Amino acid sequence: MQERYEPAVVEAEAQDFWNDERCFEAKEDSALEKYYCLSMFPYPSGRLHMGHVRNYTIGDVVSRFMRMHGKNVLQPMGWDAFGLPAENAAMANGVPPAKWTFDNIAYMRGQLKSLGFALDWSRELATCSPEYYRWNQWLFLRMLERGIAYQKTGVVNWDPVDRTVLANEQVIDGRGWRTGAPVEKREIPMYYLKITAFAEDLLDSLTKMSGWPERVRAMQANWIGMSVGVRLGFPYQIGGATADGTGVLWVFTTRADTLMGATFCAVAPEHQLARYAARQDAKLAAFIEECKQAPATESELATQEKRGMPTGLVVRHPLSGEATPVWVANYVLMSYGDGAVMGVPAHDERDFEFAKKYGLPIKPVIDVGGREYSIHNWEPWYAAHGRCINSGPFDGLEFQAAVDALAADLSRLGLGEKQTSWRLRDWGISRQRYWGCPIPIIHCSLCGAVPVPDEQLPVVLPVDLVPDGSGNPLLKDDAFLTVPCPRCGGKARRETDTMDTFVDSSWYFLRFACPDNEESMLDPRVGYWLPVDQYIGGIEHAILHLLYSRFWTRVMNELGLVAFREPFENLFTQGMVLNEVFFRKPGAGRVEYYNPGDVEIMLDKTAQRRIAVLRSDGEEVESGGVVTMSKSKNNGVDPQALVDEFGADTARLFTMFAAPPDQTLEWSDEGVQGAYRFIKRLWKAVYDHVTHGAPVPLDKSALIGTQRTIRRQAHQALAKITDDIGRRRTFNTAIAAAMELLNALAKFPPASQQDRAVVQEALEIVVLGLSPIIPHVTHALWLALGHRTALIDEPWMPVDSAALQTSSIDMVVQVNGKLRGHITVAVGADEDTVRAAALADPHVQKFIGNAAARKLIVVPGKLVNIVV
């Protein structure tokens, strides 16, 4: 064994061994218990960032740990290879997105390999290859046949200068990110997937998914958003006797008990009544037009100023018959319910604000616990449930009774029914972009939208186009665009929209079971490997990706393609790696981001203010706070420098030690040295041990004094490491336990052969216990410790419970809850003995004095609390 730890040498040797032995190529074997461990596949953005290292190290630790527990482990890797950044890079460099993507994949594959992850590279796949995405198209056509996929109009962001559709991310302060032009809303035909048909099932199943974190289940449940309420109608007659002038304005409410307090109705700007009223009202038409400039995202929508205008239309209250004015309000969403709400300002905060602003009446109809109701100020308890008042026949009824009575009355009038409403909307998958999976539709002027026949699949995306920012280049690619109609043979046009990249990632975990199958989407191997035993990925995917995958799996289940409905048995959501973000805004709507590595933090001339300066030009840049590392914010830290300088093991150890893996981690590279130092200490400890020759076998029946202590510490550490990796997934504390054990060994210079045997065992525990985290150096150390077989094939070591036994335990004594003394008692000592020992402690005596103990609490094996 070499005295010096040289990571480059050690890591190359270990990786060569694993490659030569094909350790990680998973084979289906019905005799073995399978374990499918999957980390979310990366977008090939160019280089790995710290979030990737964190994610894939967690997956690797779990995979290697399970492998040592005798499981047949599959840990595959692939590339989420379609997406917007490739088009942006193409525009910036004039290179086709395909070339940029494949170059990135090649580089990042090398990085992943250098980190020594136990990946089965024989199953690698990229979603941008036709062999993969043809099955997106195939399944889309099956969905179309069953009505799960359908066409309707949707709203997109339109940049009038570039004449292109923008992603929400490309809209900054209402302007296009490249042109700075105000963004418009456009309605275009799009394809949708009917995820709402699965809403109830997706929600109900969450309660059974014990392998998922509670917070993720809560987020999904709220996203699906079931609300039980009443859909009720306000009848109207407008514009005289015309047929379309009579009708009912339908609204949905979860607070039907407040119906008698409804003093207005509000409709979304896109609502038909709003459009109707705007025909005769230029000001209203202008307001509705203005609302079309409204922000693209829900967050911006919810934080914008609440504004509205009267339509001049009046509807009738369904029970009182009172005339109720209809307003257009920018906070009412067309996409939820019927795009209209009843306004009950007395008991809804938003309605209250709206009513105050526009002078609408406020009518309290719920008794707010006997407290005074003031129409001047909003108090949170106004929204609480209570007894109805000022509500005629419903007075005195509690919430549920009131809702029941009102719903019954409304039902008799044909103006209302109890209804369950969902927040979840259908999934729009059409993207007006080039670098994605083509939607397999052909538009014929005679036959309409015709599905591409299965035998013509895949619809292959041309790979040599370079987008220039002015719309989808497929529209200018005649070879792609012009095609005969499959139905009539006439000249037709191919659909140029591509699919949302979430489609690609909604089933890739299935394809890893059979990536080489050219005949069908899936095959029986899926039945062996799936569902995924452990899925690992960032918390940012808690809703969309995971919900879409659950939906997609259900569809495939109903098509008879898979036997299960939930794809991920256990889910681990790692926290995000954050870093400060720096930017400049060179013009309206435009933002340029600078990597923190190129920015220097200093104090300004007055030394009052912390400023950030770009090294290349010495000019100040703005700080956007500490946020998740991402390509778009250009604030990622490249782990390559870390790997180059200290090796993969240090990079892996450091990322696992820096924080518990499910919590956010603010980046700082202090502490890397500490991880490196520990590995060097471990190397030296093993070196010092083995240079004294092979130890004699341990004689467990002849342990004396410190030998017993060291052995207990070693097995305590092993128990903790096993539990922390296997159950708790707190790798930081597993590492701490190993460090503690090594510290204890440093204070135990072996003086006898039996001492050396104890040290040998303890070192094996450290090496084996840390091997899932730092697999290269432990591979070398295991051989150095005298083993003939590779550590990767070694079974996990069992804890020797005999080693853990002690004859006495330390307990603490509190007086009035404050720590006052320590006592040592025999294991299994009865309570009276423990009490007596506690009361006899001189330090405790000092605090009790002459006072009599009023109460004495004994927590066995832990503490005594004396209350005086």
Add this chain to the structure above:
RNA sequence: GCCCGGAUGGCGGAACUGGUAGACGCGCCGGACUCAAAAUCCGGUGGUGGUGACACCGUGUGGGUUCGAUUCCCUCUCCGGGCACCA
């Protein structure tokens, strides 16, 4: 704005089921080795007061439950994630 998390020494974090707050690491201070430096090793390190034994304070804020609260409940503040076309 809504939904979900988080906040503990100078810093990252530990305390798993309500029971010793600060494990482990970084940094810093002191020492050893060295001509010197690096590396390495040994010791110390929450704050305040005290020569000291020791005492008091201390887990974002304010309150509550309890013999006992970092842990449970309520309130507020700040930070992060998601909000449907970033992935």
